Amino acid sequence: MSDPVLSLSDATLTLQGNAGPVEILRGITLDVDRGETLGLVGPSGSGKSSLLMLMGGLERATGGEVHALGHDLTALDEDALARFRRGNMGVVFQSFHLIPTMTALENVATPLELAGRADAFERAEEELRAMGLGERMHHYPAQMSGGEQQRVALARAAAPRPAILLADEPTGNLDGVNGEAIMDLLFGLRDRHGVTLVLVTHATDLAARCDRIVRLRDGQIESEERQLEAAQ
Numbered sequence: 001m002s003d004p005v006l007s008l009s010d011a012t013l014t015l016q017g018n019a020g021p022v023e024i025l026r027g028i029t030l031d032v033d034r035g036e037t038l039g040l041v042g043p044s045g046s047g048k049s050s051l052l053m054l055m056g057g058l059e060r061a062t063g064g065e066v067h068a069l070g071h072d073l074t075a076l077d078e079d080a081l082a083r084f085r086r087g088n089m090g091v092v093f094q095s096f097h098l099i100p101t102m103t104a105l106e107n108v109a110t111p112l113e114l115a116g117r118a119d120a121f122e123r124a125e126e127e128l129r130a131m132g133l134g135e136r137m138h139h140y141p142a143q144m145s146g147g148e149q150q151r152v153a154l155a156r157a158a159a160p161r162p163a164i165l166l167a168d169e170p171t172g173n174l175d176g177v178n179g180e181a182i183m184d185l186l187f188g189l190r191d192r193h194g195v196t197l198v199l200v201t202h203a204t205d206l207a208a209r210c211d212r213i214v215r216l217r218d219g220q221i222e223s224e225e226r227q228l229e230a231a232q
Helices: 048-055 078-088 104-114 120-130 146-158 176-193 204-208
Strands: 004-017 020-033 037-041 063-068 089-092 164-168 196-200 212-217 220-226
Touching (some): 020 048, 020 063, 037 048, 078 089, 104 120, 176 204
Parallel strands (some): 089 164
């Protein structure tokens, strides 16, 4: 039985540009089931990242409906959205967005502390070790490679045990070896914690590992493809 954790119905996103309104997303209807891995693919400018931002409540739909875990994201104010994301979603970007004056451990622990977790540093250490960074947790971002920084960003997103993990080009700034390692870690999170993964990617090998691929073009869903042999 379908158990969607994300559900969009005729969702649109229109932004104001210098020459007037620009339609970014046009009538997106899409369900993402619990525990599913979904790859969003398509040419640059097709709306992939914007769709991911709608799913995470980081952009507000200008039409239609966006539901996550039964909550209507279009009805929540900014504070309520922030609380909802903190408790239910992790987000990983192509740019790592680490705080340069904090160690890897502090970068991962800080969101947990803000959420009131008494075991913030213990949980952060556990997740960093799971990412293979046990020897690097007291290093600052500038002392780490790009692959290591992306692992810290992934640990930060995963440490609160979110139900949904959204990743925007998570391997885009990495070489092949590091990109492959991040792929393994992402799908390992699904296996370890049952997280639902939604990935924006240009990497065909990453998309091929997803349960389903949704192709976008010009702000609309062009096609969907279920991967019968996706990684289990």
